Amino acid sequence: MxxxxxxxxxxxxxxxxxxxxxxxxxxxxxxxxxxxxxxxxxxxxxxxxxxxxxxxxxxxxxxxxxxxxxxxxxxxxxxxxxxxxxxxxxxxxxxxxxxxxxxxxxxxxxxxxxxxxxxxxxxxxxxxxxxxxxxxxxxxxxxxxxxxxxxxxxxxxxxxxxxxxxxxxxxxTVIDALMEAVAAQVPFEDERLAELEASGRRVVLVTTHRRENQGDAMRGVGRALARLARAHEDVTFVLPAHRNPVVREAVLPALEGLGNILVTEPLAYGEFTHLLSLSTVVLTDSGGVQEEAPSLGKPVLVMRENTERPEAVTAGTVRLIGTDEERVVAEVSRLLEDELSYRAMSTAVNPYxxxxxxxxxxxxxxxxxxxxxxxxxxxxxxxx
CATH class of the missing domain: 3.40.50.2000 (Glycogen Phosphorylase B;)
Known part of the structure; x- marks a missing residue:
């Protein structure tokens, strides 16, 4: 054998x-x-x-x-x-x-x-x-x-x-895993996420950890999130913070005191897929999320200059936006404010x-x- x-x-x-x-x-x-x-x-x-x-x-x-x-x-x-x-x-x-x-x-x-x-x-x-x-x-x-x-x-x-x-x-195989995890609807351990789900508020899910973005670029992402939170008080921005202290030291200081930014510990995969299914927009520099979110019909803004996963970019559900603070603010705002732009990206496409x-x-x-x-x-x- x-x-x-x-x-x-x-x-x-x-x-x-x-x-x-x-x-x-x-x-x-x-x-x-x-x-x-x-x-x-x-x-x-x-x-x-x-x-x-x-x-x-x-x-x-x-x-x-x-x-x-x-x-x-x-x-x-x-x-x-x-x-x-x-x-x-x-x-x-x-x-x-x-x-x-x-x-x-x-x-x-x-x-x-x-x-x-x-x-x-x-x-x-x-x-x-x-x-x-x-x-x-x-x-x-x-x-x-x-x-x-x-x-x-x-x-x-x-x-x-x-x-x-x-x-x-x-x-x-991420789609195999995603289907199993989403079907399980794993409940949130963090009561704040359970309350957010019950509230029906729009959610922007944010993940950031890439080594090439650490430093000034990631500090700019933190500032962009703070500006977005102030401009869109009806939206909750959820950031499961990567445990790398370099990431936390760059992003979190700008977010202090903002009531509609919810920073959590990294979520177990079942909880993460549950949150992904509830999200309105996904802002990420992750590779795997570029594959998962389009499978659930979620528009993805990727904070990178290039991607090794071009299929969803071609399909229109993923957009590369880099880490420039002004562009991050503009691209997220457009999806939150412009229904036609949002609809164009949110059609469920699964090329993976x-x-x-x-x-x-x-x-x-x-x-x-x-x-x-x-x-x-x-x-x-x-x-x-």
Missing amino acids: PKVMPIYGTRPEAIKVAPIVQALQADERFECVVTVTGQHREMLDQVNELFGIEPAHDLDIIQPRQTLNGVFARTLDGLDAVLEQERPDAVVVQGDTTTSTAAAVAAFNRGIRVVHAEAGLRSFDILSPFPEEANRKITGQIAALHLPPTRVSRDNLLREAVRSEDVYVTGN GDGRAAERTVSAIAQLLGVGERLPEFEDGVSA
């Missing part, structure tokens, strides 16, 4: 790998050995608990104010011993985190086949997002099986001379998946390991 080892360490990875783990565990053809690094700790554990996943190995590498090199080194060193012990036939890594790239390198150096879920995303700027663009390109060089979520991502890989037989479009990405992923792994055949690819209706 082939042994497959999914390896992940952050909350975004956990969300997207969880459906794959569930599908592997339900398939009698495989032994699934879940391994986590703990690059994120509490947020990672929350996702595992939500989806009923108990890791077989936990490296617990997290340290205060950890550096990228420190994360990479501890992951590489810790995984080497686990790979020596388990000797899997394949490892599954997801996306573009430091954990995913270090895990891919560790497996490759031991002659273990690497399966790259969410492969082929490209911003074409090696420094933005940082370090994610470099991470996914490095992983793409050593993967044995590339699983792009869309045909746009597939075409990126083919242009990089990846063999077509090693590329298979699955859709994005149909809830069967994990099923397709497992079928591709089965073919790679000689125990099955691939299902038909996901047809997203989007081309490069």
Whole structure:
């Protein structure tokens, strides 16, 4: 029986790998050995608990104010011993985190086949997002099986001379996870969010954490939020604050004393999807939220200069606005004040998946390991 080892360490990875783990565990053809690094700790554990996943190995590498090199080194060193012990036939890594790239390198150096879920995303700027663009390109060089979520991502890989037989479009497993989580309607633990839901007020959901935005850009985002809150007193702006102290020190000072800005601790994934479903507008620099929100018909304003996820930009439900304070204020205000502009962006468009990405992923792994055949690819209706 082939042994497959999914390896992940952050909350975004956990969300997207969880459906794959569930599908592997339900398939009698495989032994699934879940391994986590703990690059994120509490947020990672929350996702595992939500989806009923108990890791077989936990490296617990997290340290205060950890550096990228420190994360990479501890992951590489810790995984080497686990790979020596388990000797899997394949490892599954997801996306573009430091954990995913270090895990891919560790497996490759031991002659273990690497399966790259969410492969082929490209911003074409090696420094933005940082370090994610470099991470996914490095992983793409050593993967044995590339699983792009869309045909746009597939075409990126083919242009990089990846063999077509090693590329298979699955859709994005984040949609699988989102469907399960939204259906659960996990209640809010924070009473302020429960009261907000009951009030029926419009909600702008804000998330920000990107390394390239830290510093002056993020301070500008804080000032923009404060201006928006003063100009739109009938709207509540909800900011689940990232635990990185650098993020909090940049954004939060400008928000003090504003009654319609609700700052919370990071939300467990079930609660976050509940809040996402209630939101009117989403303002973010996140990658995954760009995929989730359009699936729920929520307009997304992305505080970045480029994106490796262009499909929803093409569809019109995502707009790149950068971090300039004036533009952030103008773009959010336009969606709150102009019904036609809002309606143009809020039409539900889902170019990322149909809830069967994990099923397709497992079928591709089965073919790679000689125990099955691939299902038909996901047809997203989007081309490069």
